[in-house]
Amino acid sequence: MVLEQYIQRIEEKLHLLLKKMQQVQAENVSLREELNTRQQQIQEQQGMIQGLEEKLQMVKIAATTQGTHSLAEDDEAFRKEIKGKINDYIKEIDRCIALLNA
Template structure:
């Protein structure tokens, strides 16, 4: 009798462990799905940030062309952009000169 009770207790504990395992597996699957959703949301947010950064750069360039800088940082940026534009123009002039020769 004691052996049968011992076996029954082992079977009961085994059933409990199986239930815990199944619950843990279900929780794990749910958490994995949440992680994937969060990763996708993060990718979308990063894309939005890149898009907004590009729009900000374009807006800053537009302010440079308008010439109404309000502070030293904008003036410095304006000078930097104008310098880059001048470099591009010089490079284009060199290319045209090479094509003409």
Template sequence: MGLEQHIQRIEEKLFLLLKKLQQEQADNALLKEQLQLQQQETSRQQQTIAMLEEKLHLAKIAGVAGGKPATPEEDEEFKKEMRNRINDYIREIDRCIALLNG
């Protein structure tokens, strides 16, 4: 095998490798785009879940507060939730007063 033939084989292999690299880069770009779309969809779904969980939580509280018959566990949970919310409000009011005084 002559030197020219050897160089030609190397050039052909190099050309094939470059062609394969370009294809892999195109595939990689496509996969990155798909990943970004999936991440956006996941984020939207997480926001929807959080919103629905909050609505469910508020509906449970409203049901207990509205006089619906509650189990002792639900009644205790309602009381605990209300205490926590009131404490949060008091802390927020205290922070506001401190800012006004400071």
């Protein structure tokens, strides 16, 4: 009789353990879905940030080339960077022209 009660308690504990395991697995699935959703949101936001940074760069370039009063006009480092990029583009264009003429 004692052995039967012992086995019955073990079975009850096993059923409880299995039930908890199923709950944890369900929670794990839910958390993974939430993680995937958050990762997608982060990627979308990073894309938006990159797009906005590019737009800001274009606005600064346009303001510099048009001679309008803006933050870009006050930023000497930005002007030097833009001049450097323009010079690099001109050199690359010259190389391409030289290759086409060869």
